[in-house]
Amino acid sequence: MKIKKILKSNLTKYIIILITGLIITFPAIIPSYNLDGYCNFASGYLITVRTFLKSARLFTSLMFYLLSFTKLPYSIFSVISLIFSNVFNALTVYKLSNYIIDKTNNKNILRNIIITICSFLIFYNPIVLELFIFEESVIMFLGVYFTLLSAIRLCGNNKKDIFISGIYLIIAICCYQGVVCYYLSILLLLLVVNKYDFKTIFKKMIFGGVIYGISLIIAYILVKFINSYIIVGVNARLGRLNIIENIKFVIQTLKIILIELFDYVNFYWFYIVNIILSILFLILFFNNKDKNKLVILYLFVNIVLCVLMPFVPNLGMNSDANYTAARMCLSIGSTIGILGIYCLLQITDDKKLSLYALMSVIVVYTLYIFVIYFQTTYMQYDTYKKDMSYLNTLFAKIDDYEKDNDIKVTKIYYAHDSNVDSHYSKKIMNSTNYRVMAIDWAMDCAVSIRENHRYSYIKMSDEEKERYFANMEFDSIDDKQFVFVEDTLYLLIF
Secondary structure, X not given: OHXXXXXXXXXXXXXXXXXXXXXXXXXXXXXXXXXXXXXXXXXXXXXXXHHHHOOOOHHHHHHHHHHOOOOOOHHHHHHHHHHHHHHHHHHHHHHXXXXXXXXXXXXXXXXXXHHHHHHHHHHOOHHHHHHHHOOOHHHHHHHHHHHHHHHHHXXXXXXXXXXHHHHHHHHHHHHOHHHHHHHXXXXXXXXXXXXXOHHHHHHHHHHHHHHHHHHHHHHXXXXXXXXXXXXXXXXXXXXXXXXXXXXXXXXXXXXHHHHHHHHOOOHHHHHHHHHHHHHHHHHHHHHOOOOOOOHHHHHHHHHHHHHHHHHOHHHHOOOOOOOOOHHHOXXXXXXXXXXXXXXXXXXXXXXXXXXXXXXXXXXXXXXXXXXXHHHHHHXXXXXXXXXXXHHHHHHHHHHHHHHHHOOOOOEEEEEEOOOOOOEOOOOOOOHHHEOHHHOHHHHHHHOOOOOOOOOEEEEOOHHHHHHHHOOOOOOOOOHHXXXXXXXXXXXXXX
16 A cells, blocks of 8 residues: 555656646647758658768657658647657656655655755756757657666666666767766766765766766767768768867857856846855855765866766867757756755755755746746747748748749749848847748758748849849848749848
8 A cells, every 4th residue: 555655656746747847848849840840841751860860869860760651740740749858858857856865765745845846957957948949859858868867877886787877878879969968967966865985986987987988989980880881972070170179169168158058048047046055055064063075075076067068079079160059068057956956965854944945945946947948938939930920921922923924933042131130039049039031051941841842042142132132121021022033033031
């Protein structure tokens, strides 16, 4: 009877986490496409397989390959993917919180709630928002889950745990390379939760670093092998590698990212809460008679790992094409959840005032996260509606011209007027509100999302722009932006 109650309680807990995730990401579940999504839709499942295979994203490739045998509409697939993204991410939150509760032998309900909320803030942090805009996000979140499993396994005391941890991390990196930035920071957190001594923590972190390095090497080898021997006509090259330039790139990029936070969360909210929790931790630490003096070092290293691990792959990238994105920096947003758990570890059950103080801080921040999750995912849907409104107007213009002139348009020559905004809103400029027509490669795909309609999308020359659109500037759609000449549309994008 007791076991049944535990199982029921655990199931209820998971369902609550899942429903919470579904509610705050509900707008993302409504059919919509991000910039890459237009290309995937236009290309079809089978061609998209090649796209992901080139990056050694094996499980995403397998998913699209299996989908190629179905007639499942891409819009329906995007809905299913977003739902199961929450299924896996909720499972990750559930797994981490239960592991910490078990290892700390917590029976205090309030402490368990705090652990669960902090675990939620680690994996539903604001930077993770970017994953939800991708149709293949279900595989990305599967990778996050296997990253956690890898860290948990390495905390074990069996020799085979090292091998299994490595297998799990390789699976994670084959889902999506960006998710493994979580690995070492989560590993250190779990080692501290286990109350291992310094020697054991140091040894296991070394093992973790080796496993992480091997997984990156395997991912690189897979990319080279696939592009050299499996996908014909594609040759992946390392490019010009300059470690010094890459280090400079990381430093410069890190400064920008830590200030802008990819525009997914307010700078002041994020850092104020981090500072409040840091101060609270120090107060709790110095008031804890049974404190482990090394825990300050562990916390410092944990935060450093959260911030720096996303940039390790940048050190080995082509120096001429080095880049980063929010989906590669997920661990940066997890610092508040990690700080919350470190604070809790310093509080004994009899310190109810301290528990209430910690609970107040993380609940307020969690409510804020709920708001920005819903607002940002709705922004993605609103962006999609605006994109489709523009595209439908474009398609209608083409259809009317073809009907009136009995000719089929095959080419679209485009140009931009003098000021084309890349985002619909300048207040929030993240990946959820790019204007598809302002991004050349995305618009190239978007104009071909209709079945049996394929257009050559080509940038027009300066002479052509002067001929058809001299001194023209627009802030909205106008008939003058569409000039048809035989089988060609000359298009001015505002």
